[in-house]
Amino acid sequence: MSSKHLTAHSTESAASKPKPAVWSKQCQRYQKHKYFYLMLAPLIVYYLIFEYGPLYGVQIAFKDYMLRQGIWGSPWVGWKHFQYMFTLSPDFYKILSNTVIISLYQIVFGFPAPIILALLFNELRLKMFKRISQTISYLPHFLSWVVLGGMLITILSPTTGAVNILLGWFGIEPIYFLGDPKYFRFTLVLSSIWKEIGWGTIIYLAALAGIDLHLYEAARIDGANRWKQTIHITLPSIMYIIAILFIFKTGSILSAGFDQIFNLYNPAVYSVADILDTYVYRVGLTQLQYSFTTAVGLFKNIVAFSMVMMTNYIVKKMGQEGIL
Template identity: 85%
Template structure:
């Protein structure tokens, strides 16, 4: 009888399912969703080829790069280009200041703009008018700065521009928006907001669509008007989205927008408009100083990475979800 019990117990143990390891569970999940992972292949290939592959060339920031000798054949010079950048370059600190100032203007005035527009669109009850408004606000995003640059030069012309024509009706002297250092940064920020404000509302509108409508009904029963509902329900419900986008925005603190500035600036406003991106283009490609401008670009990326990590740390300390 004991022998029968032991054999029965052995059969039970043999039929018990074996415990799966973490790798087994992961492989089963990959196999189950293989087509979804297959869709990631083009994206991964893009980043490997165009984002991580070029990192190989970063080493020329520490070399005297000669085109004929190639990357490996060029001689190492260590921190020479960084020392020149911080100590000998006559324009670097003014260019760095311009970049930071323009980027801060974009963050202070440009970052809240899509949030405000998304809140206003969310309050519209006439669906047709809401869709038309969204479409009109999206349109400038699909135009390149080459096209918009020509359009702005025409509209803001001090002699024939529509803006100065309207200002003349009120007795205001013509303003050279794109040629006067006092107005150029203002023009940059306003035109950038106009171009991207509609496109920036997409994520915020998607977040607003997920807000629980029962919260608004409860607030109405408590006597809260639309303003109080926005402050106490709507904004807190999308704070996590605002925090994540703000983290990414701070990462571009040293990227003031090459396309826009390059198509709008001129020598008359170099003192306030020349940024690291335009400086790298002008010195690196036009004057063939590849090693020096690579050092400038590497410095910019290190600062950007540091700002992302610092902002992420601060956001998490404030109780919000970060990106890491």
């Protein structure tokens, strides 16, 4: 028998030998860490029931849904509601434009805000002052927009609001922040930053705490001031977490914040404030157009998924770790 045949025969024999039981090893791992996996059970059950379970209702977007007949009994209509959304709906493109503009404002001005605040907190040396400042900054996060909306309506009132009274001291005419289309988006974005900026700093402060202090010592020896240390050490060290959060942020580009807008807007600012979420609520629940609004919601989710994948691809091409 030639050496070639011997090699082939030995290769086949090795391949025919039983491989290690990978499944057995996995079972041993599960058995070893069973309590850790048990802690995941409530989260898995939650997602199965409230996130994946309702996905069967997506088919409403392709049906003329009728309450009496239910989801399965309603007739199929194919792409009818999507065609109406893109060609016949008089409000869709205006509402889509409002959603994208408000989301872009929140990304451009709101996304860097917690990063800047975290860098400022990181420079504080008085621990007590740092803790108090941080606590004050993220307290608004724990208040719902129902409460904050009432506070803002009172504070920004053109007649009795504290802001307009202060502006009156400087000879400025009262401004209807929540009733004038020129100022509504500005008020919306600024109030959103005020509510969430402190909470967003928690993640960045945790990332800053993991930076090796020897890097700063070496930079100081080389003569780098605080600004150069921030640019060349701090920001590159937390760039991975910035990239991941930016990916998630772009995924919400068609979710401009239903709770906030619903509690602050009014018919006077519908032209600049009505977004997809409020439109779905108003048309879907008040006019009972469930199929059409499901189609709008499905379109929004598809765009969000596409934005996440595209941003993740760009981030990875730039040398950062993405989410996939």
